[in-house]
Every structure is written in C-alpha cells, then in structure tokens.
Amino acid sequence: MRPGDLNFRHLLYFWAVAREGSITRAAQTLGLSVQAISTQLSQLEAQLGHTLLVPRSRGLVPSETGRLVLGYADQIFQLGAELREVLDRAEPPERRLVVGLTDPIPKLVAFHLLEGVLRPEAGYRLTCIEGELDDLIADLVLNRLDVVLSHRPVVPTANLKVYARPLGNWAMALYGTDALCAHYQPQFPARLGEAPLLLPMPESPLRLALEEWFRRHRLAMKVRAECADSALLKTFGCAGVGLFAAPACLADDMARQYGVRQVGVLxxxxxxxxxxxxxxxxxxxxxxxxxxxxxxxxx
Structure with missing residues (x-):
C-alpha cells in the first residue's frame, strides 16, 4: 500500500472507537450511525491486511497491530489539533505589492501614486525596485514584480503579454532655487534662453516635449546637465545648478522637500x-x- 492510499477518515473512525472502547459510543461522539463506522472499520482492516480491534468484555480494544496503528493515529490527530490552534491564533496573511520603478519617474509622483497602498488600513507591505525598463519588464513577466511604473508604455506582442495603462497627463513647470526664481520668474519665459537647464536624457518623451516648447517660444536651450535619474536632476536643482522640469501640481511638495519654487508653467x-x-x-x-x-x- 502506498502512503497516499491510506484513508484518513477511516483512520479517524478507528481512533475514535479505540479511545471510546465501543462502536456505539464512537458513533455518538462522531454523530454517525453504528453501521457506517462498522463498515468503514472493516474497509480499513481489509486495506491494511490486519485486524485492528478485538472484543473484550463488553467493548473493543486494539489488537497488537491496532496498538501500533493507534500510536501513529494519536500523533497524526494531535498534530491536526495543533494545526487548527495555530491557524486560529495566526494573523491574516500579509499582503505584498512589489513595484518596479524606472529612473525617470519622479519620486514624488511615485509616492503620490502609491500613497493609498501605504496607508495602514490598506494592509500592504510595499517593495519598490528601481531599474531599466527592459530589466523590469523581464522581472514582471517572471512574476517577480506585480507592476512596473514607467515613463513610457510598452507595446504588447505575441511573445510579450504586458499591458500599459496611462496614469494621467501631468502638466509640467520649471523649478529652481530662490535665487534662480528671482532672476528668471519675472517676464517668464522671456529670459529662459540664458537659463542653465537640467534636462532628462535626449530619448525621453519629456525631453522631446521640452525641446519643442523652447523652439515654439524661439528660445535657445543652455543645457547644464542631463540625467536619466530624476532624483539626481532634483539634487542638482536644489543645489542651484539650474532649472528643471517637474509636475506643476507638486509645487507645494517641491518647496517643502527640495526647497525650490515654481518659476513658471510650461x-x-x-x-x-x-x-x-x-x-x-x-x-x-x-x-x-x-x-x-x-x-x-x-x-
């Protein structure tokens, strides 16, 4: 007999009869008929090839083989009772959300998008992983990530079953330190042709939009630095290196966290x-x- 062939319900009936000393009392304890338990015990003995219970006085007691089986049954059902107690005391399973973030995603944007998940009542444990979009998509397909927050969409193909959902259009503004604001905010945007600029990389959709805006206003672009990492751009910006673009709706957050002010909306x-x-x-x-x-x- 293979281990998987053992019928544990039949074993439970045997265990109950051996503990109660009779089929009648075991039937009362289990809420079953005497006939049902008697039939199941016969099937268990036939399956094991041994007599498990023998008559004594007015009841039944385990045979020599029955005492061996009863020892294992005691351990099995004791462990089952302990398992129920552990599960009754256990806290609800922790809910996890693993998020991939591309470097160009502004950290304040990521925070506001994930803010609801971070609330205590949501009950999530959040893990954030930064990386290149291609690497993050590979991890997403392998179920290492639940979602990727990206600065650009990915088109699904026959071999790549991923789906991009827009998270809104964020109107952009230029930000800078108080000193830069004092110089470039008056008569905005006329003086921007001489302003030091901190820009995303040339292949970024935002960079293309910024270049088009400067062309439309017939302004030169004086690039001081370009970075793929939006956080690094802001670090340069709050040090007064130049002006940089960020969502216009985050003006209060930018002032509080980075100490920069809005020069003007683009x-x-x-x-x-x-x-x-x-x-x-x-x-x-x-x-x-x-x-x-x-x-x-x-x-």
Missing amino acids: DGVSDSFYAISTERRIQHPALQAIVASAPDVAR
Missing part, C-alpha cells in the same frame, strides 16, 4: 506615466486603486 508640456502589468483586466486590488486614483493625483 504651457502645452505634459509628462505621462504608465502602470504596466501582465493582466489584461486588472484583478489586483492595489493596482486597481493606483490606476483609479491617478487622474485625481495628476491634477
């Missing part, structure tokens, strides 16, 4: 961010909340 320039997942229809409640809240956050 009319017609917006940046878009995307939630990329492997679900055609989002089932994960945290992802549903992120996508649903994005339009309000981007205002």
Whole structure:
C-alpha cells in the first residue's frame, strides 16, 4: 500500500472507537450511525491486511497491530489539533505589492501614486525596485514584480503579454532655487534662453516635449546637465545648478522637500506615466486603486 492510499477518515473512525472502547459510543461522539463506522472499520482492516480491534468484555480494544496503528493515529490527530490552534491564533496573511520603478519617474509622483497602498488600513507591505525598463519588464513577466511604473508604455506582442495603462497627463513647470526664481520668474519665459537647464536624457518623451516648447517660444536651450535619474536632476536643482522640469501640481511638495519654487508653467508640456502589468483586466486590488486614483493625483 502506498502512503497516499491510506484513508484518513477511516483512520479517524478507528481512533475514535479505540479511545471510546465501543462502536456505539464512537458513533455518538462522531454523530454517525453504528453501521457506517462498522463498515468503514472493516474497509480499513481489509486495506491494511490486519485486524485492528478485538472484543473484550463488553467493548473493543486494539489488537497488537491496532496498538501500533493507534500510536501513529494519536500523533497524526494531535498534530491536526495543533494545526487548527495555530491557524486560529495566526494573523491574516500579509499582503505584498512589489513595484518596479524606472529612473525617470519622479519620486514624488511615485509616492503620490502609491500613497493609498501605504496607508495602514490598506494592509500592504510595499517593495519598490528601481531599474531599466527592459530589466523590469523581464522581472514582471517572471512574476517577480506585480507592476512596473514607467515613463513610457510598452507595446504588447505575441511573445510579450504586458499591458500599459496611462496614469494621467501631468502638466509640467520649471523649478529652481530662490535665487534662480528671482532672476528668471519675472517676464517668464522671456529670459529662459540664458537659463542653465537640467534636462532628462535626449530619448525621453519629456525631453522631446521640452525641446519643442523652447523652439515654439524661439528660445535657445543652455543645457547644464542631463540625467536619466530624476532624483539626481532634483539634487542638482536644489543645489542651484539650474532649472528643471517637474509636475506643476507638486509645487507645494517641491518647496517643502527640495526647497525650490515654481518659476513658471510650461504651457502645452505634459509628462505621462504608465502602470504596466501582465493582466489584461486588472484583478489586483492595489493596482486597481493606483490606476483609479491617478487622474485625481495628476491634477
């Protein structure tokens, strides 16, 4: 007999009869008929090839083989009782959300998109991993990530089943230190042709939009630095190295966290961010909340 062939319900009936000393009392304890238990015991003995219970006085006691089986049954059902106690005391399983972030995603944007997940009542343990988009997508496909927050979408193909959902259009503004604001804010944007600029990389959608805006206003671009990492751009910016673009709706956050002020809003320039997942229809409640809240956050 293979281990998987053992019927543990039959073993439970034997265990109850051996402890109670009779089929009648075991039937009362289990809420079953005497006939049902008697039939199951016969099937267990036939399966094991041994007599497990023998008559004595007015009851039944385990045979020599029955005492051996009873010892194992005691351990099995004791462990089962302990398992129930542990599960009754256990806290609800921890809910986790693993998010991949591309470097161009502003950290304040990521925070506001994930803010709902971070609330204690949401009950999530959040893990954030930064990296290149291609690497993050590979981890997403391998189920190492639940979602990727990206500065650009990914188009699904026959071999790549991922789906990008827009997280709003974020109107952009230029920010700088008090000294830079004092110089370039008056008569905005006329003086920007001489302003030191901190820009994202040339292949970035935001960089292309910024270049088009400067061309439209017939202004030269004086590039002081260009970085793929938005956090590094802000570090340079709060040190007074130059002006940089960030969402206009985050002016208060930018002043509080980075000590920079809004120089002016870049009319017609917006940046878009995307939630990329492997679900055609989002089932994960945290992802549903992120996508649903994005339009309000981007205002």
